[in-house]
Amino acid sequence: xxxxxxxxxxxxxxxxxxxxxxxxxxxxxxxxxxxxxxxxxxxxxxxxxxxxxxxxxxxxxxxxxxxxxxxxxxxxxxxxxxxxxxxxxxxxxxxxxxxxxxxxxxxxxxxxxxxxxxxxxxxxxxxxxxxxxxxxxxxxxxxxxxxxxxxxxxxxxxxxxxxxxxxxxxxxxxxxxxxxxxxxxxxxxxxxxxxxxxxxxxxxxxxxxxxxxxxxxxxxxxxxxxxxxxxxxxxxxxxxxxxxxxxxxxxxxxxxxxxxxxxxxxxxxxxxxxxxxxxxxxxxxxxxxxxxx
Numbered sequence: 001x002x003x004x005x006x007x008x009x010x011x012x013x014x015x016x017x018x019x020x021x022x023x024x025x026x027x028x029x030x031x032x033x034x035x036x037x038x039x040x041x042x043x044x045x046x047x048x049x050x051x052x053x054x055x056x057x058x059x060x061x062x063x064x065x066x067x068x069x070x071x072x073x074x075x076x077x078x079x080x081x082x083x084x085x086x087x088x089x090x091x092x093x094x095x096x097x098x099x100x101x102x103x104x105x106x107x108x109x110x111x112x113x114x115x116x117x118x119x120x121x122x123x124x125x126x127x128x129x130x131x132x133x134x135x136x137x138x139x140x141x142x143x144x145x146x147x148x149x150x151x152x153x154x155x156x157x158x159x160x161x162x163x164x165x166x167x168x169x170x171x172x173x174x175x176x177x178x179x180x181x182x183x184x185x186x187x188x189x190x191x192x193x194x195x196x197x198x199x200x201x202x203x204x205x206x207x208x209x210x211x212x213x214x215x216x217x218x219x220x221x222x223x224x225x226x227x228x229x230x231x232x233x234x235x236x237x238x239x240x241x242x243x244x245x246x247x248x249x250x251x252x253x254x255x256x257x258x259x260x261x262x263x264x265x266x267x268x269x270x271x272x273x274x275x276x277x278x279x280x281x282x283x284x285x286x287x288x289x290x291x292x293x
Contacts, residue, residue, distance in 0.1 A: 029262075039267075056292060079226075095136075107195050125223060142165050145162070153176050171197050
């Protein structure tokens with residue numbers, strides 16, 4: 001959602017020379033364009049910060065338990081974490097967690113324009129690694145849900161996760177093919193779609209914690225079985241529909257939108273950024289930080 005950092009797409013066409021007054025209507029397209037770009041950048045900063053905290057939690061809690069030989073601690077958080085005697089399942093889960101951390105770091109590096117400009121070879125290899133890791137992570141997630149079993153949630157949530165996995169693999173494939181064809185603008189946009197799709201699990205946690213912060217109780221679902229209408233809506237919302245739809249809306253406003261459309265999308269992204277920041281704060285203080293100490 002940050003083409004301001006990853007691509008320079010869209011141009012403000014047909015503008016008159018800007019005047020010195022911010023209230024001059026001739027400046028509105030310029031201001032709306034700038035507001036749209038800044039809103040995308042703000043969302044990305046909040047998201048990457050929250051994902052770094054999540055990655056640090058995964059590395060310190062799960063990685064720390066593994067290094068200490070206390071794999072059974074994984075089950076304190078995951079309903080089917082470490083299972084004695086399940087060598088393949090435990091190894092797949094460990095790889096899944098490791099790739100989750102690597103994906104966060106890889107995304108931050110890939111979305112840094114200075115690295116793309118000054119270290120293009122690194123950008124290419126990091127991009128290949130990111131695409132491959134995202135695809136492996138998605139396929140591994142499907143295996144953990146449908147083959148190993150025991151994942152939290154009901155069938156509707158598992159279906160949403162599966163659609164998300166398909167979206168990740170699809171976006172990864174299209175982004176890779178666009179880069180191979182040297183269609184770099186298309187590649188950058190599909191890479192952003194891949195980033196958004198691959199962030200689905202993180203969106204789910206942040207969205208859930210924002211919901212709990214508002215209601216101050218498990219509203220719309222059973223916290224024991226982790227099932228209920230709210231979790232179904234949240235799963236399909238963050239895994240399948242909302243982040244990708246908002247990103248597409250951003251692209252459309254950037255390419256073809258007028259001043260009013262761009263200002264409206266910028267305001268919408270601003271609201272989403274505020275909700276994301278609130279969810280990150282609650283998740284950090286309530287879920288992640290306590291297990292990092």
